[in-house]
Amino acid sequence: MISRRNFVVGGASGLLLGGCDKLDQSPAFKGILRSADSLAEGSQRLLGRNALAPQYTDADLSPIFRSNGTAMPDTTEYAQHLANNFADWRLAVDGLVTHPLSVPLATIRSLPYRTQITRHDCVEGWSAIGKWHGVQLSRFLDAAGLSTRAKYIVFHCADRFGSTPYYESIDLVDAFHPQTILAWGMNNHLLPVQNGAPLRLRVERQLGYKQAKYVQRIEAVESLAGIGGGKGGYWEDSSDYAWYAGI
């Protein structure tokens, strides 16, 4: 027999949970919770618009850097690139730019680069520290000449989730941040496949899913509405992750 007390407690927690699940799925309530994302983005930009992510030393490196997302892109094109040591890999820079570019990987590797030891924070909660070698994204954007209409930089990747190529996007504050690089090397070696070979994004003040790997094309856009499902990234569109992942 259910006691009155158990009935009340059980009923109350059932109502609470059921209520929370309903609220979790309600677009209006989601919108209210979502407004906290903009609040976080606004406050973090206010507190440190150009602040640098902490940098670490060789002694702090993770013994094994766990890879996130795809560990081996499963397309034949990628397999050919890999077999060919990425000799024909090119990075396209297009969209709202004056001079669209197509830069061979060899050229990118010969450009002045920076090395930074930073912490990679996954949305799930784990962290890994790695050393990255790469070219500042701003160099490519400056060379291509961004239109004044451009507000976001979209990264198109060679790895697929199902049939969808991975994509991510950042705004211009992060795109021109000095630590935002297209990395071709990691821990004093060329980038391993599982970490995004031959070219990946490091945007050090955001979570792991923003760190696009296997980058083939960067596109300057005015709005994210026309990209994928319109929320600016693969996980944002497929699983409703926040576009701003600074927190």
Place this chain on the structure above:
Amino acid sequence: MDAIARGTDAAGEANASPRIAYRHRLPTRIWHWVNAITLLVMLMSGLMIFNAHPHLYWGQYGANFDHPWLSFKGRPIPGWATIPSYYSLAGARRWHLAFAWLLVIGLIAFLITSLINRHVQRDLAPTPSELSPAHIWHDVKEHARLRFPAGDAALHFNILQKLSYVGVIFLALPLMILTGLTMSPAMDAAWPWLPIIFDGRQSARSIHFIVAALLVLFILVHLAMVVLAGPINEIRSMITGRYRVPPDRGEA
């Protein structure tokens, strides 16, 4: 127990009707109930976030190849204890990061109000004599015997209450907020001292979890005390502010 007003009943009626005292002021009552909801949502959504990677580490980094000090298989927290009840890291983060603002704004507003109206100095700060080991031991024994203060003594926090409330307000909640902020990569850029004071993001994440467990313990003891001390009178006093004073020995 702030703004303690004397009972309005005339002394002659003391036997006929109980003495009613105004025990909790409005800011305290509002903050209490905002926190009751906020902490429950933070806890349950936090447990869902924990489900995404139920391993805790010390230091700057920590992932599957590193050594955790606490580790579970699968998704250890059952649906009845999480928000939402189905697995959704994105959904739980939405709840957690939105209600976190209520927690921060509520704590700051309460601290400012309570320092200005001297609630902290008058009602929460322990006096030197209360902090003597003999006094604390006496209160522990009284609590263990479930002999709660009556009469005027019931209108003031006893030392065990003071220590727990001060601990929660000035230690546990600030620690939760600061360790939470340390997990944000953009906050660590803006405030680089954050990962330094906690000795790393993964240490901060561990402390976040430990202090959350201590807060759960506080809430459980708090609820038990409410039940033991007379739930209706206690809950009413936190809604209306008015408290029926338990008759003192001799008063009854």
